[in-house]
Amino acid sequence: MMNAEQIKHLQHQEQEQTQKQVKVKVQKKRWISRGEKFLYTVASGIVLTASVFMVQFSSTTDALNRDVQKLEQQVKVQKTTNENLQYEVKELSNPDRILKIAKENGLKIQNAKVKQASTIGN
Incomplete structure (x- = not known):
């Protein structure tokens, strides 16, 4: 048989065991995991970089188009x-006009045949 002291000791141990609380870490389930956050960040960075390059390329292309249009306008003018x-050259080199100016300046025309020189001597 057990004596009273042993019984008290056993009761005391049982009380300690029931009083001990097991601490359990409860992890909250995250909405987005770390890996997903990393992937979303990388994907967002790529999209942002691509957008910046597209805007820059579009701006450069527009500037070049404007320059080409200005040059085409200058060519037309x-x-x-x-x-x-x-x-005006054809009009001023008309033989009748030349004869008229020659007569006004007192030149005498001996031969009425006036030829238009299209090229200067070879």
Whole structure:
């Protein structure tokens, strides 16, 4: 048989065991894991970088298009000016006009045949 002291000791041990609380770490389930966060961050960075390059490329292309349009406009103006000058050269080199100016300045024309020189001597 057990004596009273042993019984008390056993009761005391049982009380200690029931009073001990086991501490359990409860981990809250995260909505997004670390790996997913990393992947989302990398994907966002790539999309952002691609967007910046697209905007920059578009801006450069627009600037080049504007420059090309300005040059085309300048070419048109220059062509028009050249055509006007060619017409004026033809008009001023008319043989009748030359004869009229020659007579006004007192030149005597011995031969009525006036030829237009298109090229200067070879």
